[in-house]
Amino acid sequence: MRVARATNDLAPLRRFYRDGLGFEEISGFENHDGFDGAMMGHPAWPYHLEFTVRHGHYVSGASTPENLLVFYLPDTADWTRAVVRMEAAGFDPVEPANPWWSTHGRTFEDADGYRVVLENRAWVR
Template sequence: MNQAVWPTHLPITRLRVARPTDRIKEVTEFYRDVIGLTVIGGWVDDGSHAGYDGVLLGLPGWDTHLEFTQHKDGSPCPAPTRDNLLVLYVDSRADLLAVSASIQARGGVPVVPENPYWLDRAVCFEDPDGWGIVFSLKPGVA
C-alpha cells in the first residue's frame, strides 16, 4: 500500500481531536501556557451552542486542532487510563530535549509513562484532566 497517496474515498482536509472537560480554564492554560499551542478559536455559549463553551488550540498554519468543550451542566469526563495519549513527534533527540526543557521551564512536570516503549524515546506529561501528552522521536529515529 502506498502511504504517500491519501485514499480517494477519504477527501479529508483537516483533523480535529475533540474531548470534553470540566476544567476548560485549566486545560486551556496548560495547552496554551505550558505546552505552547496557540488558541486559534473558541466560543462561549450564547444559546446557539446547546450549553457548550469551547476552545480550539493548534499550530498556526496547520489544519490540525485540539478542541475542548465544557457543558454548563458539567460532563461526566471519566479519568482516562494512563495510556490514553496525544503523541506529537519530533525529528531529532536535540529537538526532543529542547521541547522537554521548554515545557519544564513553563511548569510542566514529566511523568513516567505506563507503556515502557516511551521510556528511551519520549518525554511524557499529563494535562489537568490526567490525559497524557507525549513528545517522541519519530519511529526510526534513534
C-alpha cells in the same frame, strides 16, 4: 483533523496546551447552545484540538493512563526545547504506563489525566 473532547474546566487545559506545549488558541466560543470551547493548535497546521465544557454536566477524566497524544520531534534541539518549555510552564514528566515511551521521550499529563508524549524520534511506518 480535529480531535475533540469534553472537560470540566478549560483554564488548566489552556495553560497545559498553550503555555506548556506552545499551541495557540486558534478559535473558541462561549455559551454556544450551552457549551464553551477552545480550539488549540496552530493556524498553519492541518489539525487542532478542541476542548469543550457543557454547562451543567460533569465529565470524568481519562479512564486510563494509556490515553495518549504522541508528537514525534526527531530533531533533538526541537525536542529539548519542547521538554524545557513544558517544565518551565510547571509541568513535570510523569512515568508512562508503557515503558516504551520513556526510551526516547517524555510523558506529561494534563489536568484531566490525558497524556502527551514528546518523542525524540521520527515516526516511520
